[in-house]
Amino acid sequence: MKGTFKITLAYLKELGACREGQREFQKAFPDGGEYQEALDRCAEEGRLDFAGWLFSRVGPTEDVRTYSEDIAEPNKNIFFAGWIEFVGSVFARSIKAGGSIKAGDGYCVFAGLCVPMPHWESLAVVTAKSKPNNLVSGFWRPLGGGSNEKTI
DSSP states (O other): OOTTOEEOHHHHHHHTOOHHHHHHHHHHOTTOEEHHHHHHHHHHTTOHHHHHHHHHHHOOOSOEEEEOSOEEEEEEEEEESSEEEESSOEEEEEEEESSOEEOOTTOOEEEOTTSOGGGHHHHSEEEOSSOOTTEEEEEEOOTTSOOOEEEO
8 A cells, every 4th residue: 555545534534533633634634635644744743643543544555755864853753654764864753654764874763862751652752663773762662562662
């Protein structure tokens, strides 16, 4: 499946979306929107709960998103349904992928550096099918369960 899959309000209702989620979706996408576009919007708005809910019902995609520039945004949330490749370094609040996460050669993945420790396990999260080899900072949560792990 591709991330261009169209999501409509009617489809969200079929999936059992809450009223708040339906209202927010309708405001952002009155004519419906692409699956990945909706996940991106949720990440931008800090609504990882909505993104996680939608992802748990629709699932991963075969898409690959490549970031060719360094990312140094401590409050940025990234939620991508496919595979993520970073050519350079990445410094973000949280990173979630439906596939794998890979940083550029010689670079590392940093998540949650500006997150207070009491919120570490909910905001400094890195999630994918497999743990990035060069994860230096973040709370590792495997996609689909498994054992969590703090990386500081």
